Amino acid sequence: MTRPAPGGEPMALAAAHLRAAGLRVTVQRMAVLAAVSESAGHLDADALRERARRVTGALSLQATYNVLRALTEAGLVRCTQIPGHPARYEVEHRDNHHHFVCLRCAAIRDVECTVGAAPCMEPRLPAEYEVREAAVTFWGVCPDCRGARPDTSSM
């Protein structure tokens, strides 16, 4: 039996990532980062807090937000804000992918870039505008929701 700590390897990995990013290594940060990594992505702050608590025991909501902001600023985590829903977090892969959001269940699914590596990065704007990022969000209905209820909504 060689389980060093609750959370095991993901925690060690998280610690390494934190250190590499020049962040202080705390139980809370490891736990939250591990939670983001382990989930398939797209969990909100509260869900991540719940998961992290399995390791830390207690974890304030404030701390969760602090950690997530630190991780986001360090480039370890990507924050996806979908209008009308709490912000969700996923591991930063730097692949510039986009998102499909289900209008019914609000599920999020990653979508590969439609065109090349940085799609739609050539808006028709005067040169003075400095474009740094393009976020594409596809709105629609996911297979699960289509199956459950053919199509009642018209929006």
Added chain:
Amino acid sequence: MTRPAPGGEPMALAAAHLRAAGLRVTVQRMAVLAAVSESAGHLDADALRERARRVTGALSLQATYNVLRALTEAGLVRCTQIPGHPARYEVEHRDNHHHFVCLRCAAIRDVECTVGAAPCMEPRLPAEYEVREAAVTFWGVCPDCRGARPDTSSM
């Protein structure tokens, strides 16, 4: 002197639009719709309420939200939700344009479609996904902000 009502022609126009959309014509609705039309677009509910109040005198925030929802559902107004900012409204032109958002001052500017009429509408998703809309948001720095402060932020 033939000024029929405070607000004048825009109000009459708004009334006509409301009637055409099958909505009841109320002072509040005319005032809000006129406010959306007169502004260059991209005002939030509170700003629109302020403008509408010049005509209606009093107007509750709740009524403003009700009216904006009715107008949006009727297809007269388009609601643009930028993560981290209150929802903003503009007249629906059905031209499928997108938005540029300044990271510093949060100003919004319309952007013509990058490719054809419905850009990026071909995400690499299984056929079971029903895509209804694609929203493209460009994040960057507007000319005003670049001029005022060369470039201090790195985000």
Added chain:
DNA sequence: TCCATAATCTTGACTGACTCCACAAAAGGC
């Protein structure tokens, strides 16, 4: 023109997501 009725507006309380603040706790360099 008046009236009945259903849609709309007002007021006030409430929710959810997130932030601010001050103090306590802990990480990491010496």
Added chain:
DNA sequence: GCCTTTTGTGGAGTCAGTCAAGATTATGGA
């Protein structure tokens, strides 16, 4: 191991938006 600085905690507060109930008002028919 000590000390400085960064982090985390708990509680109050903010902001955008919603819910609910009763008062008003637009609209179609008599």
